[in-house]
Amino acid sequence: MDSTALDQFEASRGRLASLAYRLLGSAADAEDAVQDTFLRWQAADRERIGVPEAWLTKVVTNLCLDRLRSARARHERAAGAWLPEPLLEGDPMLGPADTFEQRESVTLAVLTLMERLSPVERAAYVLREAFSYAHAEIAGILDITESASQQHVHRARRRVAAQRRGGGEVDTASARRIVEEFLVAAASGHTERLVALLTADVTAVSDGAGLARRLLRYTTRERVASFVRAGFKPTAAKRRMAGGSPALHVALVNGSPAVVAVIEGRVVGAVAFEVSDGKVASLYGLAAAGRLARLNEAWRQHAPDAPIISAW
Template identity: 85%
Template sequence: MDIAAIDRFEASRGRLASLAYRLLGSAADAEDAVQDAFLRWQAADRDRVEVPEAWLTKVVTNLCLDRLRSAQARHERAAGDWLPEPLLEGDPMLGPADTFEQRESVSLAVLTLMERLSPVERAAYVLREAFAYPHAEIAGILDISESASQQHVHRARRRIAAERRRGDEVDPASARRIVEEFLAAAVSGRTDRLVALLTDDVTAVSDGAGLARRLLRYTTRERVASFVRAGFKPTPAKRRMAGGTPALHVVFANGSPAVVAVLDDQVVGAVVFEVSDGRIASLRGIGAADRIARLNAAWPLHEPDAPAIDAW
């Protein structure tokens, strides 16, 4: 392959990766899809490709659809074993973030809700909301009619809006203060304060620090507060399991405040929060190594503030 063809692909790599991540919710799977697209670009008769960016977008989208439709992916996701992979603020794979819709489309809350869409609905929604493709181009990418594209996007918006807590965007500084207060209450075991910081319809999901076979789910303020208190309050047994006393940092991941536990420059777990009207509406606890791999790789390059708790 000539240098110009490689350069043309590399110029699109970031956009293709952010598209694939939104479609798959996994950085590793997104990277695989982009690499597969590169192999197809290598093998293509490029002289017959009129618009390389459009050709590559179609290839990556359809590679992602193949993954979403695979028997293994359907089984894992339907069985409740799946959580989106969090990415640190500034990760290029998060892609465009100029509009509210673009930022919303990469939040863990919306990535999770998109699991309930059909693969084609998900693709149409992402192409429209995150990348502002016109319906005529979406139709060409997905090999459907323009009216079908409009219907898929409309249906996806309606289904997500029906379950999405959607208010005004939260000021990052305010969201950070709420999470820091929540963390202090959790570590000290102040259950009453934890309950007061949760919305009435709060939910919590956890992979059990990567040890649970199925995702753990909690509802009601009291049950979520009890779960958080049990998980965050330090004990000698937990420190032995972690391999030491990690520092707890408050950062932003996928546009939301998060607590990241770091030990010897290695991320050992993360909790991503959704803040609404001054309280916490949801928590997602992620500790499985494959779900925090990219976050872990990015951490040494990150310049976090001082830890909220320097020795948990």
């Protein structure tokens, strides 16, 4: 491959990766899709490709659709054990964040909700909301009509909006203060204060550190508060399992405030929050080691703020 072709691909690599991540919810799978796209670019008759960016976008999108439609992916997602792979603020795979729609499309809440869309709905929604493609362009990428693109995007927007618990754009500093207050209340055992910080329709989802076959789900303020209190209550067994006593930091994960548990520079868990009207509307607990690989890599290169709790 000549240097011009390589430069053309590298100029698109970041955008392709952030598109693939939004479609697949997995950084590792997104990297595989981008690598497969590169191999196809390498083998293509590039003299016949008029617009390389459009060609590459079409290839990576359809590779992601193939993955979403695969028997393995359907089984993993249907088994109820799937959650998105979390990314730390500043990770280039988070991609464009200039508009509210772009920022929202990469939150754990929306990535999880997009699991309820068909693969083509998900692709049309991401291409339109996160990357501002025109419907004519989306139609060309997905091999559908322009009218079908409009219908897919409209249906996806409606389905995502119907399930959203947040109330639109949230000030990051305010959300961080709420999470800090929540963390202090959870660590102190003040369940009543925890309940007061939760919305009436709050939900919590946890991967159970990968030990459960299905995700753990909780509803009602009292049940969520009890789950959180139990999760943040230090015990000798938890310290043994984690390999020590973690420090608890507040950081941004997928654009949302999160508590990140760290032992000697190693991330052992994260809880991401969605905040609405000054209260916590949803929580996502992530502690399965395989789900934290990229977050761990980014944390090692990160200069975190001082922990809210220095020893759990």
